[in-house]
Amino acid sequence: MKKLNNNINHLISTDDMSQELIIKIFDTAESFLEIGQRDIKKVPLLRGKTVCNLFFENSTRTRTTFEIAAKRLSADVINIDIPTSSQSKGESIFDMVDNLIAMGTDIFVIRHSEAGIPKKISNHVDVGIHVINGGDGSNAHPTQGLLDAFTIRKYKKHFSGLTIAIVGDIQHSRVAKSEISVLSALGTKEIRVIGPESLMPNNINELKVKVFNTIEDGLKDVDVIMMLRIQKERMNNNTIPSESQYFESFGLTQKRLQIAKKDALVLHPGPINRGVEIDSEVADGKQSVILNQVKFGIAIRMAVMIMMVNKKT
Amino acid sequence: MKKLNNNINHLISTDDMSQELIIKIFDTAESFLEIGQRDIKKVPLLRGKTVCNLFFENSTRTRTTFEIAAKRLSADVINIDIPTSSQSKGESIFDMVDNLIAMGTDIFVIRHSEAGIPKKISNHVDVGIHVINGGDGSNAHPTQGLLDAFTIRKYKKHFSGLTIAIVGDIQHSRVAKSEISVLSALGTKEIRVIGPESLMPNNINELKVKVFNTIEDGLKDVDVIMMLRIQKERMNNNTIPSESQYFESFGLTQKRLQIAKKDALVLHPGPINRGVEIDSEVADGKQSVILNQVKFGIAIRMAVMIMMVNKKT
Amino acid sequence: MKKLNNNINHLISTDDMSQELIIKIFDTAESFLEIGQRDIKKVPLLRGKTVCNLFFENSTRTRTTFEIAAKRLSADVINIDIPTSSQSKGESIFDMVDNLIAMGTDIFVIRHSEAGIPKKISNHVDVGIHVINGGDGSNAHPTQGLLDAFTIRKYKKHFSGLTIAIVGDIQHSRVAKSEISVLSALGTKEIRVIGPESLMPNNINELKVKVFNTIEDGLKDVDVIMMLRIQKERMNNNTIPSESQYFESFGLTQKRLQIAKKDALVLHPGPINRGVEIDSEVADGKQSVILNQVKFGIAIRMAVMIMMVNKKT
Numbered sequence: 001m002k003k004l005n006n007n008i009n010h011l012i013s014t015d016d017m018s019q020e021l022i023i024k025i026f027d028t029a030e031s032f033l034e035i036g037q038r039d040i041k042k043v044p045l046l047r048g049k050t051v052c053n054l055f056f057e058n059s060t061r062t063r064t065t066f067e068i069a070a071k072r073l074s075a076d077v078i079n080i081d082i083p084t085s086s087q088s089k090g091e092s093i094f095d096m097v098d099n100l101i102a103m104g105t106d107i108f109v110i111r112h113s114e115a116g117i118p119k120k121i122s123n124h125v126d127v128g129i130h131v132i133n134g135g136d137g138s139n140a141h142p143t144q145g146l147l148d149a150f151t152i153r154k155y156k157k158h159f160s161g162l163t164i165a166i167v168g169d170i171q172h173s174r175v176a177k178s179e180i181s182v183l184s185a186l187g188t189k190e191i192r193v194i195g196p197e198s199l200m201p202n203n204i205n206e207l208k209v210k211v212f213n214t215i216e217d218g219l220k221d222v223d224v225i226m227m228l229r230i231q232k233e234r235m236n237n238n239t240i241p242s243e244s245q246y247f248e249s250f251g252l253t254q255k256r257l258q259i260a261k262k263d264a265l266v267l268h269p270g271p272i273n274r275g276v277e278i279d280s281e282v283a284d285g286k287q288s289v290i291l292n293q294v295k296f297g298i299a300i301r302m303a304v305m306i307m308m309v310n311k312k313t
Numbered sequence: 314m315k316k317l318n319n320n321i322n323h324l325i326s327t328d329d330m331s332q333e334l335i336i337k338i339f340d341t342a343e344s345f346l347e348i349g350q351r352d353i354k355k356v357p358l359l360r361g362k363t364v365c366n367l368f369f370e371n372s373t374r375t376r377t378t379f380e381i382a383a384k385r386l387s388a389d390v391i392n393i394d395i396p397t398s399s400q401s402k403g404e405s406i407f408d409m410v411d412n413l414i415a416m417g418t419d420i421f422v423i424r425h426s427e428a429g430i431p432k433k434i435s436n437h438v439d440v441g442i443h444v445i446n447g448g449d450g451s452n453a454h455p456t457q458g459l460l461d462a463f464t465i466r467k468y469k470k471h472f473s474g475l476t477i478a479i480v481g482d483i484q485h486s487r488v489a490k491s492e493i494s495v496l497s498a499l500g501t502k503e504i505r506v507i508g509p510e511s512l513m514p515n516n517i518n519e520l521k522v523k524v525f526n527t528i529e530d531g532l533k534d535v536d537v538i539m540m541l542r543i544q545k546e547r548m549n550n551n552t553i554p555s556e557s558q559y560f561e562s563f564g565l566t567q568k569r570l571q572i573a574k575k576d577a578l579v580l581h582p583g584p585i586n587r588g589v590e591i592d593s594e595v596a597d598g599k600q601s602v603i604l605n606q607v608k609f610g611i612a613i614r615m616a617v618m619i620m621m622v623n624k625k626t
Numbered sequence: 627m628k629k630l631n632n633n634i635n636h637l638i639s640t641d642d643m644s645q646e647l648i649i650k651i652f653d654t655a656e657s658f659l660e661i662g663q664r665d666i667k668k669v670p671l672l673r674g675k676t677v678c679n680l681f682f683e684n685s686t687r688t689r690t691t692f693e694i695a696a697k698r699l700s701a702d703v704i705n706i707d708i709p710t711s712s713q714s715k716g717e718s719i720f721d722m723v724d725n726l727i728a729m730g731t732d733i734f735v736i737r738h739s740e741a742g743i744p745k746k747i748s749n750h751v752d753v754g755i756h757v758i759n760g761g762d763g764s765n766a767h768p769t770q771g772l773l774d775a776f777t778i779r780k781y782k783k784h785f786s787g788l789t790i791a792i793v794g795d796i797q798h799s800r801v802a803k804s805e806i807s808v809l810s811a812l813g814t815k816e817i818r819v820i821g822p823e824s825l826m827p828n829n830i831n832e833l834k835v836k837v838f839n840t841i842e843d844g845l846k847d848v849d850v851i852m853m854l855r856i857q858k859e860r861m862n863n864n865t866i867p868s869e870s871q872y873f874e875s876f877g878l879t880q881k882r883l884q885i886a887k888k889d890a891l892v893l894h895p896g897p898i899n900r901g902v903e904i905d906s907e908v909a910d911g912k913q914s915v916i917l918n919q920v921k922f923g924i925a926i927r928m929a930v931m932i933m934m935v936n937k938k939t
Contacts, residue, residue: 040361041417042389048666050694061412064391068363068416071389076668076697078690095897099687102920103694104667270412271405294415353674354730355702373706374725381676381729384702583725584718607728 008307010122010131013140014181022185026150028303029296035072036299045306046075052105053079054097055134056112061271062134065294066109069301078105093117094124101129107305108132115139130308132301138172143304144269145178147297149186151289152224154296155265159183165192165218165260166209167250168228168277169199169240175269176228180207194218195250199240215250219259227252227268230277243276253279257287265289321620323435323444326453327494335498339463341616342609348385349612358619359388365418366392367410368447369425374584375447378607379422382614391418406430407437414442420618421445428452443621445614451485456617457582458491460610462499464602465537467609468578472496478505478531478573479522480563481541481590482512482553488582489541493520507531508563512553528563532572540565540581543590556589566592570600578602634933636748636757639766640807648811652776654929655922661698662924671932672701678731679705680723681760682738687897688760691920692735695927704731719743720750727755733931734758741765756934758927764798769930770895771804773923775812777915778850780922781891785809791818791844791886792835793876794854794903795825795866801895802854806833820844821876825866841876845885853878853894856903869902879905883913891915 008021035041051070053063063079070077078100097108107130110118115137122131135141149159156162164183170176170193183191193200194212204211212218219225230246240246252266266278266288274280283290321334348354364383366376376392383390391413410421420443423431428450435444448454462472469475477496483489483506496504506513507525517524525531532538543559553559565579579591579601587593596603634647661667677696679689684707696703704726723734733756736744741763748757761767775785782788790809796802796819809817819826820838830837838844845851856872866872878892892904892914900906909916 036417042361048668060393065416067391078693080686098917099896099920102917103691103924104662271408291411291415294412298416349730355674377704378729380704584721604724604728607725611729
């Protein structure tokens, strides 16, 4: 158990991570943040290694963060985008992965619309090959959860005194799930989830979170507000109301922000829907740390990659 | 004013460039041309910097020239192609740019079908981030204007003695606008524009150019002929006549080339439409410097990038 | 003649390769295989060179192998994918190639659905620019033929004692053609082709191969079985029967494998169609060297590139 704590072989989920391991990732990321300030933002730690971004779900943004993190470590990067439509069987994903390993891939970043695919691939590959989950269905997005908590640590130090609210479509959000798991492991005093009842997961009572169905109640005295992106596709499905209705009920406005603590932070995993889940005034305001999340995200991804490859340390 | 002349912070347009600055860019490009002849065509001047090609209008060709220029300077390159259709508001372009800066982008190359977008982005970004206009609507294409004039300098030396004709759809051509502005700044003796009256810009009288509506009149005694690419899309709109009609009236044939000076150069920004604006015999002929424009274009783009980043010098 | 044997300027086809040259490529590849085992899988042999993957026919897989091979040699790689639909005339391919040379391309890897295009391009380019055929129509796929024979050499040593069977759609397969040519040059004792009569090329009698129309007869006593990928598109055209019918007649099952020699190797160029031309049990079985083909393919491609550029040695 202890040995597991000090290592990342694959990063599939944050659920089984010890506080110790998370803090180790954060401390490693801290050293990479400094590199981002240098004139030459590059270190040779992964020189000669190949990172393959294998994306079955399109995301230029997330793919770019992994690409930049890998290049900053001097790795070679191969980007492979596969429309899910052209992929039917899990079996042929394994064949594809096996081929990319035979070509020399050391680290895979896998994004897939189906929950569980990165886990299956990590079970499939040999020792010495590493898999990072870049987001799988509504299951997990571990690097996002880690970078969000890392961002909070940069401003708020100790989690044991913090009340943190996550606002939006909790049920379908892999980001929310990973955030809750990391914040729990870090000993956050109180985690709240805020959203319409229809967008709460069925197992919400099993998670150690407090549920709020109005944002006005939920934001009282919170130290950190973590907004979720509304998937507009879901609106058309009538799962959630219209954009304007959603904004009226759950959009983070300057007025609602004042319900939280005076120095509350505002986070968002991006890309933001201005005027849907968040008002521009808040997104661009003094309490927003949204762009710092992106910056810190590069350092977190560098840390994860380097810790995988240098497992012995 | 003088200080401005010696620096490029962003390259949005050539309109406000001094002769001194243009010559400085040319002299810097000259040194990079030499690198292109070496066995190892690479220098570490932008090592650890990230160049992001953010293309809202598809152009494999232009994107590749910037990509090669950046890689030859040892920069990391991120290519992002966004179909204009998926982008509606300028606001979300700013969000995208802010995110790419947070990830560590140092230089943006922006191409957009709407005039003014690169300018807006350059106004938006912080000190230390640089924007190159890779072509915006029918407004400007500054690196093309610069490389065209650089090509002329390689063969003809002094602009004060030159008569230069630009032939084609002047009105819609960002290339023509940038060429006129650079050639003017360099003190070209006479700049002519040749094309049907319907394809002349409304403000043509404000520009210091001579207008010709027949190619036979316009080419008399010119030292340099700069052909423009005909956008075939416009033909379908009836803005310009059919391909064969256009070729008959304004296509550059060997016979028409003889109207110009004996040693007149032929330039074209590419890709060429053989048999539409230019005859194959001319495009591949001895007076054509079309492929050298491409080669010189890499050096010009290297020069611009390096001068931006090393502004103090 | 002798001089030709020791050099590769372009790699268009394996038809005119001497045994000596093929063995030289294999020996060079052998040294690159070792690099693939190192911690830092990178050598600076092509530093400052530019490799352009110019693919007129989509193949992420083949493109990636060339990209990885080039990056492992420290070359800069430019990927250009052009849907054949947007390309009509050979002439404009030449213009495209000329532009990419002007930008600094040293090596082209060309894939095209039309046989002969890489050859035409190799005739067109200047001295010092090299062309690799990455597969042209049903004509040739030389690096695949070379890597397949290299794989056989790794396990079986001398070709003079080997009986090798190629199974599938011989007529339309560029892979089969390149395999036959390399295996012949290496002095293979007996080359067999197995497939329905309708899928045999018209000139089959000119090739020094034995033709079998049943797999049961063809596999008797063979040392190596080289399966071909069935193009499912052809099934819809009624050129070949349904998937299940094909599998029943020509699919490689464990039972059929036992007809061959006990230690017979199974090869497949990939991607495999499980249950169509090959049973999963065989593809994943002990006699399959399919993934090693992929690994060896990187080394073969590195060898070809480096031998082109260092022609004098």
